[in-house]
Amino acid sequence: MTQEEMLARVLYRDGLMIVIxxxxGLPVHRGPKGGESLEESFEALRYGLPRAPSLAHxxxxxxxGCLVLGRHRxxxxxxxxxxxxxQVKKTYWAVVEGGPEADTGTIEIPLGRLDETRGWWMQPDPNGLPSVSTWQVLGxxxxxxxxxxxxxxxxxxxxTGRTHQLRVHCSxxxxxxxxxxxxxxAPRFGGPGLHLHARQIVVPLSKSKPPVTVTAPVPKHLQARMAACGWREDDP
Structure with a gap:
């Protein structure tokens, strides 16, 4: 990613954090097999500070969608x-196959590692870590x-903040x-792309000021199927 491309993805910036x-399709970290990663382009986001920002999550x-970076230690x-x-409120937009009958609800399913050979892959596990998600039907x-x-x-x-939590809970x-x-x-390769977008993040940075609310625009690969569910490009 070029410096111009990275700068164009900045949604919010202050003295403490940047939200991009x-x-x-681009990992935040370089994997064990190498390849391009997002954090390689963080040098473009120094804005005069001696170090590039680092991932906060x-x-x-x-x-x-919304990814938070801390600007210094x-x-x-x-x-x-x-x-x-x-304390950070995260809202994701997703398009799911089928869907819940109710318009709102809560999922409480503990999650654990699938097995040692699958890295971060997770599964429902009654002896796993408590994991809670909520949903609301938008269309x-x-x-x-x-x-x-x-x-x-x-x-x-x-x-809660478990790895792949929303993906496992919905499944x-x-x-x-x-x-x-x-x-x-979806097939292992050649599918439509994951329809999961970190739409909004609310960060209570200061006790004396309102929380910082940042919203990411809907990416193109989600738009067609979201439109089929009632989303319109001029929606807030």
Whole structure:
């Protein structure tokens, strides 16, 4: 990613943090096999400080949207505590296959590692870590995707921060996220792309000021199926 491309993805900046719009398909860290990663381009975001910003949390490779960076060590420590104690409110938009019957609900399914050979892959596990997510239906299609395919546009909020939490929770409830090639029905390669977007993040940076609210625009690869569920490009 060029310096200009990275700067164009900045959604918010102050003295403590930067929020960028992460593109889908690019990992935040370089993997064990190498390859391009997002943090290699953080040097473009110094804005005069002696060091580049660092990640305050993570998003999956295929997930797009709001990603928070700490601009220096003290800021990173402060943000780390806010994330650790669940004080940062995260809202994701997703398109799922099928969908819940109710318009709102809560998923409480403990999660654990699938096995040691699968890295960060997770599964429902009664002896795993407590994991809680909420959903709200924002729109439904009547089979407007692939032939006979019913889709639902959801707002999802992870109240805990487990790896792949929303993806595993939706799959376990019977409405996997469209394009999920690990927990869903998508082929391992060549599918439509994961329809999961970190739409908004609310960070209570200061006790004396209102929380910082940042919203990421809907990426192109989500727009067609979200439109089938009632989303319009001029929606807030």
């Amino acid at each position: 719009d992460k593109p889908a 993570r998003l999956d490779r295929e997930t797009s 003290k800021a990173l420590a402060h943000l780390g505590l806010l994330f650790k104690h669940g 439904r299609s009547g089979g407007a995707g692939e032939p006979g395919e019913a889709l639902t546009w959801l707002a999802l909020s992870p109240l 376990a409830m019977g409405f996997p996220i469209l394009g999920d090639n690990i927990y869903g029905r």
